[in-house]
Amino acid sequence: MKLGVFISLLLTALIAREVIAADVERLQSPAGKQTSLSRLTTDANGRIHLSWVSSTGPLSSLYHASFADDEWSNAMLVGDGEDWFVNWADFPFFSANDAGMAANWLRKSSDGIYDYDVVATFYSAATAQWSDPAVIHRDDVSAEYGFVSMLPMHNDATLIAWLDGRETRRNESHAGAHIAGGMTLRAGIFNNEGKKTTEWQLDDLVCDCCQTSSAMTGSGPVVVYRNRTNEEVRDTYITRLVDGQWSEPAAVYNDNWQVAGCPVNGPSVVSGNGLTVVAWFTAKNDNPTVSFALSQDDGKTFGAPVIVAQESTNGRISLAVLDAGGFAISWLETSGALATIMLARYDKHGRMMKRLAVAETKSSRRSGFPVISSHGNDVYVTWTDIEREPRVKVARMRF
Amino acid sequence: MFAPEQLFICICKPSEFVVFCTATINIRNGKVLKVFVFVVAIFTHAIALQAGELQESGRGWKVINYWSKSCAPCRVEIPELNYLSEALEPLGVSVMGVNFDEDDRARTMQIAARMGITFPTLTFEHVRMLNLTSPAVLPTTYILAPDNTVKAKLIGAQDRTQIMAKLAAMGVGK
Numbered sequence: 001m002k003l004g005v006f007i008s009l010l011l012t013a014l015i016a017r018e019v020i021a022a023d024v025e026r027l028q029s030p031a032g033k034q035t036s037l038s039r040l041t042t043d044a045n046g047r048i049h050l051s052w053v054s055s056t057g058p059l060s061s062l063y064h065a066s067f068a069d070d071e072w073s074n075a076m077l078v079g080d081g082e083d084w085f086v087n088w089a090d091f092p093f094f095s096a097n098d099a100g101m102a103a104n105w106l107r108k109s110s111d112g113i114y115d116y117d118v119v120a121t122f123y124s125a126a127t128a129q130w131s132d133p134a135v136i137h138r139d140d141v142s143a144e145y146g147f148v149s150m151l152p153m154h155n156d157a158t159l160i161a162w163l164d165g166r167e168t169r170r171n172e173s174h175a176g177a178h179i180a181g182g183m184t185l186r187a188g189i190f191n192n193e194g195k196k197t198t199e200w201q202l203d204d205l206v207c208d209c210c211q212t213s214s215a216m217t218g219s220g221p222v223v224v225y226r227n228r229t230n231e232e233v234r235d236t237y238i239t240r241l242v243d244g245q246w247s248e249p250a251a252v253y254n255d256n257w258q259v260a261g262c263p264v265n266g267p268s269v270v271s272g273n274g275l276t277v278v279a280w281f282t283a284k285n286d287n288p289t290v291s292f293a294l295s296q297d298d299g300k301t302f303g304a305p306v307i308v309a310q311e312s313t314n315g316r317i318s319l320a321v322l323d324a325g326g327f328a329i330s331w332l333e334t335s336g337a338l339a340t341i342m343l344a345r346y347d348k349h350g351r352m353m354k355r356l357a358v359a360e361t362k363s364s365r366r367s368g369f370p371v372i373s374s375h376g377n378d379v380y381v382t383w384t385d386i387e388r389e390p391r392v393k394v395a396r397m398r399f
Numbered sequence: 400m401f402a403p404e405q406l407f408i409c410i411c412k413p414s415e416f417v418v419f420c421t422a423t424i425n426i427r428n429g430k431v432l433k434v435f436v437f438v439v440a441i442f443t444h445a446i447a448l449q450a451g452e453l454q455e456s457g458r459g460w461k462v463i464n465y466w467s468k469s470c471a472p473c474r475v476e477i478p479e480l481n482y483l484s485e486a487l488e489p490l491g492v493s494v495m496g497v498n499f500d501e502d503d504r505a506r507t508m509q510i511a512a513r514m515g516i517t518f519p520t521l522t523f524e525h526v527r528m529l530n531l532t533s534p535a536v537l538p539t540t541y542i543l544a545p546d547n548t549v550k551a552k553l554i555g556a557q558d559r560t561q562i563m564a565k566l567a568a569m570g571v572g573k
Binding site: 089114144232259263288314336 | 467472501552554
């Protein structure tokens with residue numbers, strides 16, 4: 001390569017990338033080598049929980065550690081197995097409530113090439129033990145299940161929402177190939193021993209391969225997801241549990257993104273201080289865009305969308321509420337194979353207060369989905385560094 | 400001299416088969432104690448593309464499809480691309496695939512075989528050489544001119560008619 005061309009490419013790369021903010025604090029990560037698929041959540045007591053997957057040959061292991069007083073607890077093994085379906089976009093969820101914790105992973109089912117189940121385990125603080133992992137959908141249909149989101153409920157229960165492929169196995173032309181039925185969205189409430197007390201089908205046709213997200217509003221739980229119509233419009237929808245009934249799913253905003261494919265880029269929802277925020281990714285007209293919309297009535301109605309990033313983003317969004325009002329959002333800015341994890345703080349009116357770069361990463365799928373969570377006005381960020389071997393990283397930004 | 404465990408993966412020519420051969424040799428005091436050789440011949444049309452073949456096919460048009468094992472529309476589309484990989488060959492058009500999930504090479508070839516993919520699967524290096532940008536939606540199919548410039552980006556599941564119509568509109572095969 002000629003020197004001039006090299007310098008030109010180097011300068012282009014440097015100019016295109018964001019400068020990492022000086023006030024981003026890198027934290028010691030409790031995850032070691034060969035770790036990925038990390039997730040953060042904050043419990044009601046303000047304790048930060050990090051979960052991640054460690055891979056050793058065919059063995060996958062889900063670990064957890066909590067962060068308090070600027071120290072990580074010892075890593076705790078949640079579950080492991082050699083029969084996991086490990087996927088960069090559909091990875092274990094972790095939830096913590098007053099009395100315990102819950103987590104899931106995907107386990108290959110015996111039938112079918114692509115089939116796997118959602119397996120969950122529940123930790124009781126009283127017994128200090130994880131329950132035996134169990135499949136959460138008891139339909140006995142071998143299909144694809146996944147993209148779980150969990151939400152701590154009252155009475156130490158956990159709401160779990162998931163994509164459920166049981167209907168895709170109806171009227172199949174031949175195994176594993178032609179999808180005749182649609183992917184559905186289902187949810188159930190589980191006690192801290194893992195017993196399911198209620199189950200619902202929330203939507204009979206949704207996008208096959210995007211994450212779900214759930215939040216507790218002042219009026220009750222909400223679940224957001226990427227919908228799918230018969231005309232292949234795949235916009236972000238919300239449904240709310242009010243007085244024991246799930247509302248008719250409604251669009252957060254009608255992007256009218258028509259695509260007969262998988263964006264692999266689900267929406268995110270958070271709620272707090274009377275504000276509910278939904279953020280989502282679209283690429284209508286091949287124009288990648290990250291947007292959010294605000295609701296002042298617990299997700300019943302939403303204001304006009306606000307664009308966070310456009311053109312040079314591949315989405316992979318995450319949200320967290322802040323005590324000072326408003327919220328934080330993370331997403332990826334991309335420049336070819338390179339990417340930057342971006343973080344922005346918005347006030348409760350949707351005005352951007354601060355925007356910064358947290359870390360450099362790759363746009364590769366192996367870098368996964370960065371996830372944020374908050375305590376007070378501190379935002380914690382986790383992601384997978386794939387510069388050498390995959391390794392989970394954690395940083396903190398104090399707004 | 401063999402290391403205690405070595406894995407040999409021989410990737411054969413198109414329409415032949417892939418041979419996975421694992422040889423484990425334990426040596427103590429210069430004496431071979433145990434030799435285990437497992438040869439598994441997997442008859443498959445999932446084929447690896449050698450660097451030379453990419454250069455060779457670089458003289459023609461290319462249809463490059465991004466797929467994933469967890470993408471249901473991809474699985475519907477693959478038989479169409481299998482068909483096109485043979486039907487377009489006389490026109491000098493190569494059909495190739497990219498594993499969107501970026502699994503390692505051995506795993507990618509294993510998945511491609513299980514998905515019934517009969518067209519070549521590109522390596523990370525091939526993708527870099529072609530300067531392809533990873534799409535936002537699966538499946539996505541790029542059509543590249545002989546100079547490797549992207550002439551079309553087809554988002555979502557396509558059928559053979561749509562892809563052939565796109566190629567015809569660009570004068571390919573005329």
